[in-house]
Amino acid sequence: MLTYNERIELREKLTNGEISLELAKELYWKDYKEGQRSWHTKDWKERRAKILKEKCEICDSTDTLTIQHLSHPKKYSDYEREITRKYTQIFKETNSDIDKSEFKKHIAKNYDYIAVPLCTNCGDNRPNKRVRKLPQYRCAVCQHEFDEPIYKSLEELITIFYIDEEALDVRDKCFVSKKWKNNHNLSNIKYWFQREKAKNKDEEIIGKEAFLLYLTDDIKYLSFEDTITACRRCASNYDLKNMELCPNCKVHYKGIQYPTCIQCLPEDKRKAVLEMIEFGKEWHTMHKELGID
């Protein structure tokens, strides 16, 4: 597992193009196991010791102090998805047309078309199928009754789609992906088709951008930026993601929903809150009871 400084170095080399994305990923993920966290390493322990304050930054207690992160890094796959979406958008704006026969081939290869039964009179796509009564179908819109619904051929659907992508006739999710087994309509299919093309075209750029964002997040996390020292009680009682520095004293932390930290409350209220922390109650409940919520 790379140390903090090695990660910074890796990011620099990748940014400057001194190493390839492939090599950077290999170096980073080498002996990286899911679940194995950086806080088991010597590097982390040494740097942690320098960051840890002498007392809790919320309540001033010195009981079992730990470093608590106020924000958490995203997963690499989240960044990859985000950046792919961005490049798909760019691709769509510059290559909005897909060759019709290419699109048709793509559909035939990757999807099963399950045609939707339509009313023979008005063409509505929701005729009720009756179990005991004949004729078998009854249209919910025009009340027409019939035995044989009509179906649109794939060719017809695609033709309509090429004239108007928003047309009612092409909104049904009547295509089942052979790979994912989920239902798509023609707009969905077009999106994923263009996404695939964008991915193939910009694979290296997308991968590099996503990996650099991930690395930056990862380095920030390991830098202990955006952390506070909290005692065991505060760490377990408060939602630490929703903490911020008290604007009054700029020393202690407070829940974002409260105007000040505990220490900046008037003497009587402060005492009451600290007593309640001793009983391990939630800050929220305390504030409610004290009428300062």
Ligand SMILES: [Zn+2]
């Ligand atoms: Zn505390």
Ligand SMILES: [Zn+2]
């Ligand atoms: Zn009808």
Ligand SMILES: [Zn+2]
């Ligand atoms: Zn304060």
